[in-house]
Amino acid sequence: MSLHEPLLSIEALHVHIRTAAGIVQPVRGIDLQLEAGETLAIVGESGCGKSMTALAVMGLLPVGGSVAAGAVRLSGYRLDNLTESGWREVRGRRIGMVFQNPMSAFNPTMRIGEQIAESLVHHRHLDWDHAHRRAVALLDRMRIPDAATRAQQYPFQFSGGMLQRAMIAMALACGPELLIADEPTTALDVSVQVGLLELLRELQTETGLAILLITHDLAIVAEIAQRVAVMYAGQIVEQAPVDALFAQPAHPYTAGLLQSLPERHEGAGPLSAIAGTPPDLLQPPAGCAFYDRCPAALRLCATAAVPRVEISATQRALCWLRHPAVVGSGAVPPLAEQQGSES
Amino acid sequence: MSEPLLEITGLTRRYRLPGGSSLLAVDNVSFTLARGEVLGLVGESGSGKSTLGRMVLGLEEKSAGEVRFRGETLPRRYRRADFQRYARSMQMVFQDPYATLNPRLTIGESLAEPLRLQGWRGDPAPRVREWLERVGLAASMAGRYPHEFSGGQRQRIGIARALITEPEMLVCDEPTSALDVSVQAQVINLLADLRREMGLAMLFIAHDLAVVRYLADRVAVMKSGQLLEVAPTEQLFTAPSHPFTRHLLAVRPRPEPGRRRTD
Ligand SMILES: Nc1ncnc2c1ncn2[C@@H]1O[C@H](COP(=O)(O)OP(=O)(O)OP(=O)(O)O)[C@@H](O)[C@H]1O
Ligand SMILES: Nc1ncnc2c1ncn2[C@@H]1O[C@H](COP(=O)(O)OP(=O)(O)OP(=O)(O)O)[C@@H](O)[C@H]1O
Ligand code: SF4
Ligand SMILES: [Mg+2]
Ligand SMILES: [Mg+2]
Numbered sequence: 364m365s366l367h368e369p370l371l372s373i374e375a376l377h378v379h380i381r382t383a384a385g386i387v388q389p390v391r392g393i394d395l396q397l398e399a400g401e402t403l404a405i406v407g408e409s410g411c412g413k414s415m416t417a418l419a420v421m422g423l424l425p426v427g428g429s430v431a432a433g434a435v436r437l438s439g440y441r442l443d444n445l446t447e448s449g450w451r452e453v454r455g456r457r458i459g460m461v462f463q464n465p466m467s468a469f470n471p472t473m474r475i476g477e478q479i480a481e482s483l484v485h486h487r488h489l490d491w492d493h494a495h496r497r498a499v500a501l502l503d504r505m506r507i508p509d510a511a512t513r514a515q516q517y518p519f520q521f522s523g524g525m526l527q528r529a530m531i532a533m534a535l536a537c538g539p540e541l542l543i544a545d546e547p548t549t550a551l552d553v554s555v556q557v558g559l560l561e562l563l564r565e566l567q568t569e570t571g572l573a574i575l576l577i578t579h580d581l582a583i584v585a586e587i588a589q590r591v592a593v594m595y596a597g598q599i600v601e602q603a604p605v606d607a608l609f610a611q612p613a614h615p616y617t618a619g620l621l622q623s624l625p626e627r628h629e630g631a632g633p634l635s636a637i638a639g640t641p642p643d644l645l646q647p648p649a650g651c652a653f654y655d656r657c658p659a660a661l662r663l664c665a666t667a668a669v670p671r672v673e674i675s676a677t678q679r680a681l682c683w684l685r686h687p688a689v690v691g692s693g694a695v696p697p698l699a700e701q702q703g704s705e706s
Numbered sequence: 707m708s709e710p711l712l713e714i715t716g717l718t719r720r721y722r723l724p725g726g727s728s729l730l731a732v733d734n735v736s737f738t739l740a741r742g743e744v745l746g747l748v749g750e751s752g753s754g755k756s757t758l759g760r761m762v763l764g765l766e767e768k769s770a771g772e773v774r775f776r777g778e779t780l781p782r783r784y785r786r787a788d789f790q791r792y793a794r795s796m797q798m799v800f801q802d803p804y805a806t807l808n809p810r811l812t813i814g815e816s817l818a819e820p821l822r823l824q825g826w827r828g829d830p831a832p833r834v835r836e837w838l839e840r841v842g843l844a845a846s847m848a849g850r851y852p853h854e855f856s857g858g859q860r861q862r863i864g865i866a867r868a869l870i871t872e873p874e875m876l877v878c879d880e881p882t883s884a885l886d887v888s889v890q891a892q893v894i895n896l897l898a899d900l901r902r903e904m905g906l907a908m909l910f911i912a913h914d915l916a917v918v919r920y921l922a923d924r925v926a927v928m929k930s931g932q933l934l935e936v937a938p939t940e941q942l943f944t945a946p947s948h949p950f951t952r953h954l955l956a957v958r959p960r961p962e963p964g965r966r967r968t969d
Contacts, residue, residue: 382850382854384849384850387854406886407886408886408888408889409856409857409858409859409861409862409884409885409886409889410855410856410858410859414856414857425853463857463884464802464804464857466802466804466805467804508752509723512723512724512725512727515724515725516723516724520721521752522751522752522756523751523756523801523802523880524751524752524913525751525752528751546857546883546884549880549883549884549913550751550801550880550883550913551751551913552748552749552750552751552913552954553913553915553954553957553958553959554750554953554954554957555750555751556913556959557957557958557959560959579858579883579884579885579886579887579890580914580959581887581961582958582959582960582961583959584961584963585959585960585961585962585963586959605963606963606964609961609962609963619888620886620887620888621961623886623887623888623890623891624887624916624961625887625890625891625894625914625916625917625919625920626916626960626961628920633891633895633898634891634894634895634920635891636888636889636891636892636895637888640842640843640844643844643846
């Protein structure tokens with residue numbers, strides 16, 4: 364094999380955040396690879412470290428935050444030790460970022476059109492007039508009605524979904540190779556969502572755009588992702604092609620998540636949810652982080668470091684259940700049964 | 707028949723656009739909400755849903771029209787004392803989880819604030835802990851500041867803050883958009899319980915049609931500032947009358963990779 368470098372490679376990434384109460388560990392050893400033209404979705408529990416992973420890749424961790432270990436590479440080129448001037452050539456130009464908090468991406472005192480144009484002037488060296496016309500065209504392509512007029516407005520005058528679309532326009536403005544999009548569709552109606560997905564697919568075929576998509580919306584995942592990484596308490600607990608993930612989830616957290624879809628709810632009772640809460644990332648547990656909530660937990664899960672098991676050539680899970688030693692022995696009944704037989 | 711809890715008539719909001727023209731963000735909207743009822747509000751992004759919700763709560767001036775709550779006409783423009791007075795009965799969960807919490811207060815202080823404003827005596831701490839847990843957060847988080855929380859965690863703090871005073875009516879603006887489906891289910895179940903146990907009424911704004919279908923009794927559809935139709939939930943989903951509603955239902959993505967349209 365030739366020396367193939369994936370477009371984006373995240374290797375054993377650990378993020379630490381210093382706080383008054385101690386060190387929070389929102390990302391605990393993440394490995395991900397993304398090829399040109401591909402869409403990888405990251406899903407997972409609220410607070411599990413998805414945004415911190417994206418911000419670490421972009422070198423934009425909050426105050427007190429740092430990459431404690433691991434590496435991030437773009438086409439083989441180390442990002443995690445770039446200088447600020449090095450970053451200027453990457454951010455907004457080679458990587459476009461859609462932030463979960465749209466307001467943080469915009470200057471509140473500057474017109475929307477001007478902000479998008481500025482990035483084109485800076486990275487693509489267009490003159491202002493030309494850049495402005497491009498900005499309006501981009502807003503129009505994002506289905507902002509009356510784009511020329513709206514380009515002259517300030518962020519607070521946009522609705523939630525209009526600002527989200529403006530941010531996507533800004534992230535795509537300079538024709539990046541990689542789009543990192545953190546919850547980009549939460550304020551979009553389904554019709555605009557479908558239009559956006561079509562646009563992204565077009566860009567992928569035309570330019571080979573790769574997309575790292577963080578979302579809670581499993582319908583969007585089903586529509587656009589080829590592969591899915593499921594995160595829980597700072598780790599990737601399952602990685603699979605999209606069809607396998609929905610049809611045969613290998614990790615109990617993934618199964619519980621899919622079970623909670625309102626679309627899968629039947630009858631009049633309450634919606635199904637995974638009982639309990641995730642562990643505090645100030646003190647992550649030694650064994651499986653999902654142990655307290657797992658309906659299939661084995662006794663060894665509480666203390667033994669959990670192995671990463673290959674379910675197939677393309678599907679992996681961080682779980683004892685599918686480990687050959689457990690599957691082969693047949694000797695370890697689920698925790699519920701163990702407790703039942705002891706009493 | 708008993709009087710509706712909330713009655714909205716001809717509500718209108720006009721904004722100025724650059725260049726001198728104006729925009730009817732909310733255009734002559736009327737509807738009612740009964741005690742313990744959930745009215746889903748769906749529609750086009752930018753159609754005026756958040757503006758409507760803010761006007762109901764007096765957080766935005768009304769250009770025209772009227773809001774009646776328990777038979778009383780609410781002021782067109784609120785004074786300070788009005789907020790305090792009506793906050794007892796009506797609360798809002800805001801669409802933007804990043805803009806709603808005071809960055810200088812701990813989460814515990816933010817949650818205790820509405821209690822204090824309503825003359826609550828005694829130690830708010832036990833109640834603060836209870837509400838953090840009800841939205842799936844650890845009680846030990848009360849001492850942390852907003853910037854230490856993720857998007858979905860902040861959204862849940864906003865929900866706890868709106869519910870802690872046990873209002874009669876809640877305007878929820880995309881209250882679960884930043885939550886994974888399991889935590890979303892916990893929050894939706896909580897809202898459904900409060901409705902059943904305490905008669906909590908809700909104006910529930912959301913783009914997630916499956917959630918609206920589960921929770922709402924009736925659904926209203928907005929486009930370009932106007933209310934296109936209001937119908938009982940099952941009727942709206944099975945026999946929508948307006949072409950725009952039919953369009954939304956037809957194109958909505960589903961969480962089933964098999965039925966993806968192109969690849
Ligand atoms: N500045 C900070 N200081 C301390 N802890 C933080 C900080 N920012 C985030 N955290 C913690 O790190 C964890 C991961 O946060 P992150 O924002 O990555 O979550 P997320 O997966 O994006 O969640 P959501 O889906 O709710 O947006 C959370 O538990 C959060 O409480
Ligand atoms: N402060 C403001 N000044 C000027 N225009 C505004 C202001 N607030 C809202 N608008 C405009 O009013 C219209 C309705 O906005 P609103 O936020 O109510 O929409 P929405 O239905 O909540 O949309 P979304 O689903 O995207 O959140 C939009 O065209 C918006 O640009
Ligand atoms: S390792 Fe054990 S506790 Fe963890 S998810 Fe697998 S079965 Fe459940
Ligand atoms: Mg996040
Ligand atoms: Mg809105």
